[in-house]
Amino acid sequence: MGQRVAIALGDPAGIGPEVVLKALADPTVGQTVGQMPMTVVGSRSLLQQTYEDLVARMPDIVLANPKDLTVLDVPHPNLEQAIQLGVGNAASGDASFRYLQTAIDRTLAGEFQGIVTAPIAKSAWKAAGHVYPGQTELLAEKSGSQRFGMLFVARSPHTAWTLRTLLATTHIPLRSVPDVLSPALLTLKLDLLIECLHQDFGITHPRIAVAGLNPHSGEQGQLGHEEQDWLIAWLNDMRDRFPQITLEGPIPPDTLWVKPAQAWFGGQTVQAHDAYLALYHDQGLIPVKLMAFDRAVNTTIGLPFVRTSPDHGTAFDIAGKGIADATSFQAAIQLAIELVQQRSLVNLID
Ligand SMILES: NC(=O)C1=CN([C@@H]2O[C@H](COP(=O)(O)OP(=O)(O)OC[C@H]3O[C@@H](n4cnc5c(N)ncnc54)[C@H](O)[C@@H]3O)[C@@H](O)[C@H]2O)C=CC1
Ligand SMILES: NCC(=O)COP(=O)(O)O
Numbered sequence: 001m002g003q004r005v006a007i008a009l010g011d012p013a014g015i016g017p018e019v020v021l022k023a024l025a026d027p028t029v030g031q032t033v034g035q036m037p038m039t040v041v042g043s044r045s046l047l048q049q050t051y052e053d054l055v056a057r058m059p060d061i062v063l064a065n066p067k068d069l070t071v072l073d074v075p076h077p078n079l080e081q082a083i084q085l086g087v088g089n090a091a092s093g094d095a096s097f098r099y100l101q102t103a104i105d106r107t108l109a110g111e112f113q114g115i116v117t118a119p120i121a122k123s124a125w126k127a128a129g130h131v132y133p134g135q136t137e138l139l140a141e142k143s144g145s146q147r148f149g150m151l152f153v154a155r156s157p158h159t160a161w162t163l164r165t166l167l168a169t170t171h172i173p174l175r176s177v178p179d180v181l182s183p184a185l186l187t188l189k190l191d192l193l194i195e196c197l198h199q200d201f202g203i204t205h206p207r208i209a210v211a212g213l214n215p216h217s218g219e220q221g222q223l224g225h226e227e228q229d230w231l232i233a234w235l236n237d238m239r240d241r242f243p244q245i246t247l248e249g250p251i252p253p254d255t256l257w258v259k260p261a262q263a264w265f266g267g268q269t270v271q272a273h274d275a276y277l278a279l280y281h282d283q284g285l286i287p288v289k290l291m292a293f294d295r296a297v298n299t300t301i302g303l304p305f306v307r308t309s310p311d312h313g314t315a316f317d318i319a320g321k322g323i324a325d326a327t328s329f330q331a332a333i334q335l336a337i338e339l340v341q342q343r344s345l346v347n348l349i350d
Contacts, residue, residue: 006103009042010118013092014314015324017050022326024064041103044073085320093124114306114336133171148302154292159266164275183234196301206274210249217250257287306339308332
C-alpha cells in the first residue's frame, strides 16, 4: 500500500480549519500532496461551512474546496450549533480530541504513516474531560511510547540553515522545572535527539549545544547550583559515552541563541550547532518563535510514526477572520512528507 498522511483538523473554534484549507490550496504544497496523498480527519460539514463563509466574505481568498479533498468524516452531533468561533469550549475540545484519536487509531492500523495536527486548545480538552498536557502526550500514550520528545524544526528562508530545538521539559509550571530536570531525563532526551538526527536528518556526527539553567550557567554556583551539582558532570559523562558527537555546554542561556540567530539571518559565517537542547519550554520557544514563528514545526520524536504540527496555537482572537497565516502549517505538511519518505528509505536499507 502507498504512503499516506493524515491531517487532524484541530479545534474547530480556532484557525485550524482555515489554515488546513489555505495550506492545501497552495500550489507548492499541492505538488507534494500529489506525491503523497492526504486525508483530512475531522468534520466534513464544518470544513465546508468554513470554506463557504470565508469565500462569501472574501471572494479573493485562496482556499482548497473541501469537495476536492479526501475527508475522513468524524461526525459530532450538533457540532455546528455548539461551536462558537473564537471561543474554545467543551464541544470544540471534544471534537478536536476525537479527530486526533481517530487519526492515531487509523495510523496505528497502518492506514497512515504520519499525522499533521492542526492546533488544539488544552483548556478546551480539559473542559471536555480530556486531561492531557497536550497532543504530544495523547500520541505517546496511544502508541505506547515511553520515550518521546518535543522537537521544533525550522528552515531559514534567508540562509536555508535548519534550526532544531529539543525541549527537555515541556508543559509544566516553571517552578517545577529544577525538580523535574535530572541526569536520567536529559540522557533520555539526548538519546532521542541523537537517534532522530541520524534517522530523520542523516546527521551521524552532530554538534549539539546544551543550555544551562541559571543566568550565566550559575556563575560557578553563585547564581544557582544545578550546573555545579550535576549538569557539568552529566555532560562530561555524555562526552565519554558519545565520542563521535560534539557536545557543548552548559552554555549560558542568554548567549546560547546568538549563533543560531546569526546562522538564521545570515550576514556572518558562524559555526552553529545541528541541534539545541533547551531545558524548559520558554527557554527554547522564545528564541524559536522570535526567529521562526511563521514557519517552525513542532515534531514529536520517539513515536512509531511521524507527527508534525505548526508552532502556533488556535489563535482564537483571529478565528474566522480569514487572515491566519498558513506558512507554518504548510511547513508541517512538508516536513511530515519528508520524514515519512526518509524513514521508509532507512527501513529499506535496514
Ligand atoms: N500545536 C498546537 O496544538 C498548539 C496549541 N496551542 C494552544 O493554543 C491556544 C492559544 O495559545 P496562544 O498562546 O494564544 O498562542 P497562539 O499561537 O494561538 O496565538 C498567539 C498570537 O499569534 C497570533 N497567531 C497565531 N497563529 C497565527 C497564524 N497562523 N497567523 C497569524 N497570526 C497567528 C494570534 O492571533 C495571537 O495574537 C492555547 O490553548 C495553547 O495551548 C499553542 C501552541 C501550539
Ligand atoms: N508549545 C507547544 C505546544 O503547545 C504544542 O503542544 P502539543 O499539543 O503538540 O503537545
